[in-house]
Amino acid sequence: MYERKIPEDLExxxxxxxxxxxxxxxxxxxxxxxxxxxxxxxxxxxxxEASPRVINMQLRELLDHxxxxxxxxxxxxxxxxxxxxxxxxxxxxxxxxxxxxxxxxRDHVLQVTEETAG
Amino acid sequence: MYERKIPEDLExxxxxxxxxxxxxxxxxxxxxxxxxxxxxxxxxxxxxEASPRVINMQLRELLDHxxxxxxxxxxxxxxxxxxxxxxxxxxxxxxxxxxxxxxxxRDHVLQVTEETAG
DNA sequence: CCGTACAGGGAAAAATTTTTCACTGCCTGA
DNA sequence: TCAGGCAGTGAAAAATTTTTCCCTGTACGG
Numbered sequence: 001m002y003e004r005k006i007p008e009d010l011e012x013x014x015x016x017x018x019x020x021x022x023x024x025x026x027x028x029x030x031x032x033x034x035x036x037x038x039x040x041x042x043x044x045x046x047x048x049e050a051s052p053r054v055i056n057m058q059l060r061e062l063l064d065h066x067x068x069x070x071x072x073x074x075x076x077x078x079x080x081x082x083x084x085x086x087x088x089x090x091x092x093x094x095x096x097x098x099x100x101x102x103x104x105x106r107d108h109v110l111q112v113t114e115e116t117a118g
Numbered sequence: 119m120y121e122r123k124i125p126e127d128l129e130x131x132x133x134x135x136x137x138x139x140x141x142x143x144x145x146x147x148x149x150x151x152x153x154x155x156x157x158x159x160x161x162x163x164x165x166x167e168a169s170p171r172v173i174n175m176q177l178r179e180l181l182d183h184x185x186x187x188x189x190x191x192x193x194x195x196x197x198x199x200x201x202x203x204x205x206x207x208x209x210x211x212x213x214x215x216x217x218x219x220x221x222x223x224r225d226h227v228l229q230v231t232e233e234t235a236g
Numbered sequence: 237c238c239g240t241a242c243a244g245g246g247a248a249a250a251a252t253t254t255t256t257c258a259c260t261g262c263c264t265g266a
Numbered sequence: 267t268c269a270g271g272c273a274g275t276g277a278a279a280a281a282t283t284t285t286t287c288c289c290t291g292t293a294c295g296g
Contacts, residue, residue: 005251006284009167013220014145014213016227022140024254027132040273049127054255056274065227076263078272087226094219095132097212102131108205109134109183123281124254142284158243172285174244194293196242 017094020065023058025050027095030084033068034092038081067091135212138183141176143168145213148202151186152210156199185209 009015021027028047037046040059044052059082062068067088073079084092102109127133139145143165150164158177162170177200180186185206191197202210220227 002252010224010228012146013217013222013224016220016224017216018145018220020227021136022253027136028130041271051255052273053257053275057254066229072273076272078262080273087223090223091219094212094215097215098135099131101209101212102134102136104131105205105208106128106131106134109138109185110128111184120282159241169285170243171245171287175284190243194242196292198243
C-alpha cells in the first residue's frame with residue numbers, strides 16, 4: 001500500500017468525507033450498488049470506463065471505510081455480494097446533494113470565463 | 119496549464135461538484151471566505167499549512183468556476199477582496215453536509231478494520 | 237538605497253492517484 | 267485439455283495534483 005509522506009489532517013469533518021468519497025469511481029460504485037448491482041462482475045460490466053482492477057481497489061477502500069460490506073457466499077461457483085452499510089446509506093444524502101447541485105450549476109461552473117470584467 | 123490526457127466525464131452532476139470542491143484546500147478556502155477572511159494576505163495567514171502559491175491557484179480555480187468573485191480596489195496600496203457568489207453560497211450546503219457527516223462518522227470510517235469477520 | 241508588504245506567476249520537483257499488464261486459482265462446458 | 271467465467275492481487279507505468287523555489291512590480295518607512 002502507498003505510504004503517505006504528507007500527513008492527513010483528519011480533524012475536519014469535510015476531510016473525512018472527502019476521504020470516503022474522493023476516489024474517482026467511488027460515487028459511481030456506490031450508486032451502482034444502491035441500484036442493486038452488487039456482484040463484482042456486474043459492477044465491472046456496469047462501469048466499463050474503469051478497469052476491473054480499479055473498481056476492485058475502490059471497493060476495497062469503501063469496505064475498509066465501512067461504507068459497504070461484503071458477503072461471501074460459501075461454495076461454488078464463487079459468489080460475492082456488496083451492500084451498503086447503514087453508514088453507507090447515510091452518505092447517499094451527500095451524493096444526491098452533489099448530483100443535484102452539479103446538475104443545477106453545470107452551465108455556470110463550466111462557463112469559460114471569457115469575461116474579464118473589472 | 120496542465121492539459122488532460124484522459125477526458126473528463128462531465129455529464130454527471132457529481133463530477134461537476136467534485137471538480138469544484140475537489141482541490142485539497144478548496145473547502146477550507148471557501149469556509150475562510152465565508153467567515154469574512156477575504157483578502158489574499160489574510161487567507162495566507164489563516165491557512166498556514168498551505169503555501170501562498172497553493173492558495174492562489176485554488177482561488178483562481180474557484181474564480182473560474184464562478185464560486186467566488188474578485189474585487190480589485192483601484193489605487194494603492196493594493197487591495198483585493200474575494201467574495202462568494204450566489205452560486206458559491208449555494209455550495210455551502212454541501213460543505214456543511216460533508217462536515218456534519220464526517221464528524222458523525224469519523225470513528226466508523228477511521229476504524230482500522232481489524233475484524234476479519236466471516 | 238534596503239527591507240517589507242501588497243498581489244501574483246513560471247517551471248520543475250515531489251507526492252499521490254489511477255491505470256495497465258500480467259498473474260493466481262477454482263470450476264464448468266465443449 | 268482448452269476457453270471462459272468467477273474473484274482478486276503485485277508491480278510498475280502513466281496521469282494528475284500539490285508543493286517548493288524563485289521572480290515580477292509597485293509603494294511605504296527609514
